[in-house]
Amino acid sequence: MKKYWAILTTRTQEDMAYRANYFIGALFRFLPLVTSIVLWYAVFKSMGGTHPKIEGMSYQNLIAYTALVYISRGVSSMPGMTRDICNDIKDGNLNRYIVRPINYSGYQIVYRLAHKLVFWLIAAVTFPVIFFLLRHDFTHQIQPEEWVAFIIALIIGFWIGMLFSLTIGLLAFWFLEISTFLYVISTIEYFLSGNLIPLNLFGPKMFEIVGKLPFSYEAFWPVLILLGKVAQHQLVSILLWGIGWVFFFLIVINILWFLGIRRYSAVGG
Amino acid sequence: MVQIKQLFRYIRVFGYMFLNCLVREMQFKINFMIRLLAESLWLFLMVAYFLIIYKHVHDIDGWTKWDMILLLGTNHFINQIFEGIFFENCIKLTDNIRQGDLDFALTKPMNSQFLVSVRYTDFASIMNAVVGLIMVVVALHKMHYVPTWSQDVMYAILILNGILIYYTFMFSFSILTFWMGRANNLFDLYYQFSTFSRYPANIYKGALRFILWYLIPMLVVANCPVDVFKRTLSGVGMIYGFIVGFLFFIMSTFFWKKGLAHYRSASS
Numbered sequence: 001m002k003k004y005w006a007i008l009t010t011r012t013q014e015d016m017a018y019r020a021n022y023f024i025g026a027l028f029r030f031l032p033l034v035t036s037i038v039l040w041y042a043v044f045k046s047m048g049g050t051h052p053k054i055e056g057m058s059y060q061n062l063i064a065y066t067a068l069v070y071i072s073r074g075v076s077s078m079p080g081m082t083r084d085i086c087n088d089i090k091d092g093n094l095n096r097y098i099v100r101p102i103n104y105s106g107y108q109i110v111y112r113l114a115h116k117l118v119f120w121l122i123a124a125v126t127f128p129v130i131f132f133l134l135r136h137d138f139t140h141q142i143q144p145e146e147w148v149a150f151i152i153a154l155i156i157g158f159w160i161g162m163l164f165s166l167t168i169g170l171l172a173f174w175f176l177e178i179s180t181f182l183y184v185i186s187t188i189e190y191f192l193s194g195n196l197i198p199l200n201l202f203g204p205k206m207f208e209i210v211g212k213l214p215f216s217y218e219a220f221w222p223v224l225i226l227l228g229k230v231a232q233h234q235l236v237s238i239l240l241w242g243i244g245w246v247f248f249f250l251i252v253i254n255i256l257w258f259l260g261i262r263r264y265s266a267v268g269g
Numbered sequence: 270m271v272q273i274k275q276l277f278r279y280i281r282v283f284g285y286m287f288l289n290c291l292v293r294e295m296q297f298k299i300n301f302m303i304r305l306l307a308e309s310l311w312l313f314l315m316v317a318y319f320l321i322i323y324k325h326v327h328d329i330d331g332w333t334k335w336d337m338i339l340l341l342g343t344n345h346f347i348n349q350i351f352e353g354i355f356f357e358n359c360i361k362l363t364d365n366i367r368q369g370d371l372d373f374a375l376t377k378p379m380n381s382q383f384l385v386s387v388r389y390t391d392f393a394s395i396m397n398a399v400v401g402l403i404m405v406v407v408a409l410h411k412m413h414y415v416p417t418w419s420q421d422v423m424y425a426i427l428i429l430n431g432i433l434i435y436y437t438f439m440f441s442f443s444i445l446t447f448w449m450g451r452a453n454n455l456f457d458l459y460y461q462f463s464t465f466s467r468y469p470a471n472i473y474k475g476a477l478r479f480i481l482w483y484l485i486p487m488l489v490v491a492n493c494p495v496d497v498f499k500r501t502l503s504g505v506g507m508i509y510g511f512i513v514g515f516l517f518f519i520m521s522t523f524f525w526k527k528g529l530a531h532y533r534s535a536s537s
Contacts, residue, residue, distance in 0.1 A: 035465060
């Protein structure tokens with residue numbers, strides 16, 4: 001445990017060295033929120049009627065969704081993780097980790113945890129400001145069981161984001177140059193996790209499918225739970241399905257690692 | 270006469286640099302094809318995004334589905350032409366300024382701003398611009414709209430203005446490196462800016478609209494050309510559109526000269 005603690009603290013310090021860079025990024029990040037609010041306002045005004053709704057979502061719901069999605073994305077997104085793993089495999093840097101008494105996947109997980117820690121230290125300043133400005137759009141009184149389900153869904157989202165990135169990264173054992181492929185995958189992941197638009201707006205038939213995919217836990221489900229749009233009796237089955245995906249990826253990663261390490265050519269030495 | 274001769278000289282030099290990049294790109298054909306597809310992906314997702322919204326609503330503040338496709342296509346075309354010709358050069362320029370590697374451009378008997386701005390062409394982006402153009406044609410066809418040739422010319426000129434606006438912003442950000450030493454983070458703003466320009470201008474209200482129209486004229490970029498086809502562009506709006514792109518370009522040359530005074534060479 002102590003060795004992973006060492007990784008965590010050094011990585012956190014490394015990130016804090018570029019805190020100005022981090023703060024600029026943290027501020028720009030919210031600009032798309034402005035366009036979303038403007039667009040949804042225009043959409044709902046054009047719909048007419050007294051309380052127009054889209055698939056059960058009111059204007060306030062959609063604004064709250066767009067803002068809250070920053071939380072679940074902040075937990076589940078692993079920027080640069082697949083690329084780092086691919087480079088480690090391609091350039092032979094993996095050697096460093098194999099000869100040490102640590103698990104490479106374990107190392108990656110702790111490394112990303114450190115990133116998250118720094119991210120949330122800064123988010124603790126910026127997020128409350130945004131949520132305060134939008135306080136009138138949070139219309140739902142959140143129930144205790146919804147808080148619990150939200151936290152669990154966030155944790156599931158974190159693990160799915162992490163394990164999916166790890167899975168894709170390990171493909172580098174077989175394919176050496178996959179940077180474009182990574183871009184395609186991460187863009188599709190971004191869309192299907194509900195970052196751009198809530199998945200239930202896709203229409204009932206499409207939602208049947210995209211709501212079951214692992215990506216939906218990275219952004220959509222935690223937020224939908226917090227908006228009170230998930231019935232109580234559905235909470236457990238949704239969370240269990242997500243946990244199922246986590247175990248699925250754990251198995252896949254172990255198989256990939258088992259097969260991949262035998263192909264690994266350890267270039268560089 | 271001398272000016273025209275000069276102009277042809279610049280076009281010829283641009284042609285050589287263009288061909289040079291094409292040859293390099295074609296050495297990796299498969300990679301080029303994959304990048305071509307990948308670059309269109311974001312556009313397809315944006316179209317999907319709006320198609321989902323339009324499943325629930327007939328129009329957004331007077332903008333129908335095909336109006337929106339027209340805007341998306343126009344914006345994509347402008348973005349991709351800008352990215353294809355200038356974006357990579359702007360990023361390379363920051364490195365060259367920081368490392369003092371600008372001498373190669375400054376010592377040549379040509380306009381240095383021209384050389385640093387268009388040296389490298391990204392063909393995947395240029396090809397992708399065609400996708401945007403196809404969207405524009407399809408949208409116009411679906412709207413049963415046949416533009417007059419004068420509208421076409423106006424549309425083309427306003428698109429050129431849009432590209433110049435993007436160019437000036439990004440080029441100016443690069444030039445800030447002369448003073449700041451490092452300004453890479455500002456390039457992220459490009460993606461944020463282009464988010465603003467791909468939505469209809471009339472959904473922005475109040476102060477935000479003022480800023481996006483006059484201070485950071487992102488609404489001029491794609492909305493003005495589209496308004497030509499929608500016949501909603503006023504005479505004043507059109508003149509403003511022309512002037513703003515031109516003014517921005519003049520500004521960029523001014524910044525370039527100011528910045529060069531701070532340049533420290535390290536490569537000679």
